[in-house]
Amino acid sequence: MRKIINFICRHCKFARDLRYNIGFIRANRYIPCFKNPQTFNEKINYRKNHPKNELFSVCADKIKAKEYVADKLSSDYVIENYYVGDNITTEKIKEILVEKGDLLLKANHNSGPVYLIKVDATDDEIQRKVDDVNNQLKKDYGKQLNEPWYSDITPRVLVEKRLSPQEGETDIRDYKFHVFKQNDGSFEIIVQIDFDRSGHHSRSFFDDELNWLPFYTVYNDTGVCIKTSIEKPKNYDVMLNAAKTLAEPFGYVRVDFYNVDGVIYFGELTFAQGSGRSRLTNRAYDLWLGQLWQVDPSY
Incomplete structure (x- = not known):
């Protein structure tokens, strides 16, 4: 069935x-009311059905997005590419591992999965991940997710450098800036931070001064304590301004950065957070975020 x-x-x-x-x-x-969307998740779904910004497909492409960032900011923000191609082989991965060390393997036309391959990976592990990414290239994720901008991306394979966590941490810290353009051209920003992705994953939200906001998504692992405070990382203001620069052409976008002891790397641009199905603590917060989204969701 x-x-x-x-x-x-x-x-x-x-x-x-x-x-x-x-x-x-x-x-x-x-x-939901998709004809007159008011909540954050309603507006995401409206965007999915009425996308009008040509940059959606450009910036959702994991390869072209790096070019966009290099042009808007600097190539210093871009994680090094080890390989870009129409497919990938186990032999090529092993060659890169010998030359470059640990790497990340992904397709450019979807939202994951992303595979970490270490230098001590077995042949079976490499083959399994290579086969999966090659199979991803055959799928139209735009139709699967009902996010049509993915359908406009030419599927390719991307192999890039693996970033290492800073000393004393097990995971690289990922800062996700939800950037809402206001009618007067200014920005409202909500910061999402994911903790311990490889263990007891939790997710917290903060304002742009990193004051905790009392809501969360049901994505958090059951029983995990939600972090309500965080020290401001090195060069935080640089990240904040960079997020605004990348977000300028959009009414709303999530801009992701990695920060490794003050060195900032671009992660991705996301135009449909959770594909519009990332439930918040209650509908009141969904509505509050929707009110921050003032510009036509189509853009």
């Missing part, structure tokens, strides 16, 4: 829309 439903949804936009509307209700636990 699932295969039949998937087949119908791949070939019928109405079926896809119905499926994702039902998914919205199940995920967010309220009936």
